[in-house]
Amino acid sequence: MAIKCRKELTGGLYTGLNTKHIVMASKMVAEYSGLHVQPHKAIVGANAFAHESGIHQDGMLKFKGTYEIISPEDIGLTRANDSGIILGKLSGRHALKSRLMEFGYNINGKELDDVFKRFKEVAEKKKCVSDEDIEALISDELFQPEIVWSLGDLQVTCGTLGLSTATVKLISSDGEEKIQCSIGTGPVDAAYKAVDNIIQVPVTLVEYTMSGVTEGLDAIASTRVVIRGDDNSRTSTHALTGETVYRTFSGSGASMDVTVSSVRAYVSALNKLLGFRSSPNRSGEMIQQK
Known part of the structure; x- marks a missing residue:
C-alpha cells in the first residue's frame, strides 16, 4: 500500500498486486495461525478506519480523504454502516450475501448455503446478528481443512x-x-x-x-x-x-x-x-x- 500510495517516491514502481485481497488474506492468515490482528494494526486492524475524535468525525463527514490516505475499499473493506442493513432471523440469503461482500467474501453455491444455514441457526436465538458473529461463522465454515x-x-x-x-x-x-x-x-x-x-x-x-x-x-x-x-x-x-x-x-x-x-x-x-x-x-x- 505504501508503494501504491507513494508512486512519486518510488519512481512509478508497480507491483501488480490486487490490493482488494489484503483484508481477506489477513483474515485467512489470522485464522490458520491462531494469531489475532491487534486493533491498532495499520491497514488491516479493526481501528484502522475508525474515527472517535469529534474533529476527525467532522472532517470525515465533510471529506473522507481528510484523515484517510487509503480508502477502505482499496483493501477490500466496505463500511458496514453505509449499507444500513441489519441482519436478523427474518433476513434472507441476498442480504447475507450483500454483507459478506462488504467483508470481502464473494461466495456462492454450497459455501453460501452452508454459511446461510449456520447464520439462520444463530439468528433464531439472537435478536440481532452482529458483524463479529458473521465473521466468526464464515471463518468457521471457509477456513477449514479437507473434511474427513x-x-x-x-x-x-x-x-x-x-x-x-x-x-x-x-x-x-x-x-x-x-x-x-x-x-x-x-x-x-x-x-x-x-x-x-x-x-x-x-x-x-x-x-x-x-x-x-x-x-x-x-x-x-x-x-x-x-x-x-x-x-x-x-x-x-x-x-x-x-x-x-x-x-x-x-x-x-x-x-x-x-x-x-x-x-x-x-x-x-x-x-x-x-x-x-x-x-x-x-x-x-x-x-x-x-
Missing part, C-alpha cells in the same frame, strides 16, 4: 449431580455415521473422549483457548485447539538442532454452545492431522520451528 469427519449431533449431560457424559455423532466424508458415548471430568472432556473413540487416532491436546466473539450471554464462542499426534508417522526434523519433533495441528470452531464450539475445533484439528500424508520426502523434511 464432520460433527453431526452432540448431546451432553453435566453438573454437580453426577458424571459428565457426552454422546457424539460424526459423519465421514463418504456419509458413514458413527456414534459413541463417553464420560469425563466435564462436558468438553467427555465429548473429546467420545470423538477419540470414533476416530481412534492417538493424540495429545496441547492447547485449548476459548473467547466470546461479542458481549452478552448469547455471544458466539470461538474455540481454538492445538493437538499433537502421538505416533511416529507425523514427525519432522528441526532445521537447527536436527532433533525429531512431533508436528502439531490446529483447529478452530464457533458456535453459541461452548461444547459444540469445542468439538468443532477438535474435529477440525483432527481433520488436518488425518489429511497429512506421511511420505519419505515429508518424514525427512527440514523445517524451521518458530
Whole structure:
C-alpha cells in the first residue's frame, strides 16, 4: 500500500498486486495461525478506519480523504454502516450475501448455503446478528481443512449431580455415521473422549483457548485447539538442532454452545492431522520451528 500510495517516491514502481485481497488474506492468515490482528494494526486492524475524535468525525463527514490516505475499499473493506442493513432471523440469503461482500467474501453455491444455514441457526436465538458473529461463522465454515469427519449431533449431560457424559455423532466424508458415548471430568472432556473413540487416532491436546466473539450471554464462542499426534508417522526434523519433533495441528470452531464450539475445533484439528500424508520426502523434511 505504501508503494501504491507513494508512486512519486518510488519512481512509478508497480507491483501488480490486487490490493482488494489484503483484508481477506489477513483474515485467512489470522485464522490458520491462531494469531489475532491487534486493533491498532495499520491497514488491516479493526481501528484502522475508525474515527472517535469529534474533529476527525467532522472532517470525515465533510471529506473522507481528510484523515484517510487509503480508502477502505482499496483493501477490500466496505463500511458496514453505509449499507444500513441489519441482519436478523427474518433476513434472507441476498442480504447475507450483500454483507459478506462488504467483508470481502464473494461466495456462492454450497459455501453460501452452508454459511446461510449456520447464520439462520444463530439468528433464531439472537435478536440481532452482529458483524463479529458473521465473521466468526464464515471463518468457521471457509477456513477449514479437507473434511474427513464432520460433527453431526452432540448431546451432553453435566453438573454437580453426577458424571459428565457426552454422546457424539460424526459423519465421514463418504456419509458413514458413527456414534459413541463417553464420560469425563466435564462436558468438553467427555465429548473429546467420545470423538477419540470414533476416530481412534492417538493424540495429545496441547492447547485449548476459548473467547466470546461479542458481549452478552448469547455471544458466539470461538474455540481454538492445538493437538499433537502421538505416533511416529507425523514427525519432522528441526532445521537447527536436527532433533525429531512431533508436528502439531490446529483447529478452530464457533458456535453459541461452548461444547459444540469445542468439538468443532477438535474435529477440525483432527481433520488436518488425518489429511497429512506421511511420505519419505515429508518424514525427512527440514523445517524451521518458530
